[in-house]
Amino acid sequence: MFDQLATIHQRPLPFSVYTADLLWTEPYLAKQMLQYHLNQDTDLASRPLPRIDDLVGWIDETFSLDGKAVCDLGCGPGLYAQRFAARGARVSGVDFSVHSIAHARKAANQAGLAIAYEVDDYLQGSLPGEQDLITLIYCDLCALSPEQRATLYAKIRAVLKPGGHFLFDVSAPAAYQARSEGCEFGFRTMNGFWAEGDYYSFQNTFKYDADMLVLDQFTIIEPQRTWQVFNWIQSFEKKALAAELAEHGFEVVSMHDDLGGTGGKDGAVETYGVVARIKA
The missing domain is CATH 3.40.50.150 (Vaccinia Virus protein VP39)
Structure with a gap:
């Protein structure tokens, strides 16, 4: 469990994973x-x-x-x-x-x-x-x-x-400055946005000062699968x-x-x- 949590909280390289299409193409x-x-x-x-x-x-x-x-x-x-x-x-x-x-x-x-x-x-x-x-x-x-x-x-x-x-x-730049790093965990977060059934989720927010880049990384844990969404926004x-x-x-x-x-x-x-x- 510790290793799994450590992986979830690991900071990815800038733009190293692209999942934008998932939000719009997964039914x-x-x-x-x-x-x-x-x-x-x-x-x-x-x-x-x-x-x-x-x-x-x-x-x-x-x-x-x-x-x-x-x-x-x-x-x-x-x-x-x-x-x-x-x-x-x-x-x-x-x-x-x-x-x-x-x-x-x-x-x-x-x-x-x-x-x-x-x-x-x-x-x-x-x-x-x-x-x-x-x-x-x-x-x-x-x-x-x-x-x-x-x-x-x-x-x-x-x-x-x-x-x-x-x-x-x-x-x-003001939008970047207004963001903070952190982690949130919850059950059926965002009013069940991520899945029809039960799930737990982590939202990790990472900031990359050199690029004025923010990543909201969502890890969704369902009974049969764990998957992630990476939302990047650069200022x-x-x-x-x-x-x-x-x-x-x-x-x-x-x-x-x-x-x-x-x-x-x-x-x-x-x-x-x-x-x-x-x-x-």
């Missing part, structure tokens, strides 16, 4: 994640709808969506994509959750909106071509390793039209992120503190948005 977890997306009492998976409406309004004012080709990466249940389409954009959405895309397609049909949704991993599959705007919203970039980000940047460069833009948001200094984008062929057009109104305690800016384009 029970995918249903749970969809509920979190749609639940207005929590912002764990998405912003509240009033903030989404405000952000989409700003995006429309900034990029004039009517008639534009817009691709929303990691679109989930289509909370942004549907609003883009309602403002006249020609929208495509990419997500590897079958459950979320099914919900998005149903919602689009009910609203009479033509949105091209695809079930795919945007790191692996091809992206829709000839885009005026590509969005990656709610800090999805922060969950990717440097190598994965390089792959994504190349894919986006390949499909952006001349003059097109890449809009995304990331975790700010970025603005200058460092601008340099990374430049290294991969982009230039920053603008940065916007607290894009979408997700400020932290005491008014700290915990996220910021970035508008980038391909370097001339």
Whole structure:
């Protein structure tokens, strides 16, 4: 037992294990994640709808969506994509959750909106071509390793039209500073999020100061199996992120503190948005 516990509490190397797809493709977890997306009492998976409406309004004012080709990466249940389409954009959405895309397609049909949704991993599959705007919203970039980000940047460069833009948001240094290392243990934690039956779980939080990286490592112990989920989130200094984008062929057009109104305690800016384009 001691050796098993020691293994659970061992600090992994940064980005050494990637399990993001498990949350969205394992049927029970995918249903749970969809509920979190749609639940207005929590912002764990998405912003509240009033903030989404405000952000989409700003995006429309900034990029004039009517008639534009817009691709929303990691679109989930289509909370942004549907609003883009309602403002006249020609929208495509990419997500590897079958459950979320099914919900998005149903919602689009009910609203009479033509949105091209695809079930795919945007790191692996091809992206829709000839885009005026590509969005990656709610800090999805922060969950990717440097190598994965390089792959994504190349894919986006390949499909952006001349003059097109890449809009995304990331975790700010204040968000990293607000986190603490620790361990929590419990029975059927998170209201039974991890499994339909009984389970125990550990949540280990590790911080990596050199990379401004946080890992929430979940170890789920069921009667017949023990498994883990690794949730990485990296925060970025603005200058460092601008340099990374430049290294991969982009230039920053603008940065916007607290894009979408997700400020932290005491008014700290915990996220910021970035508008980038391909370097001339």
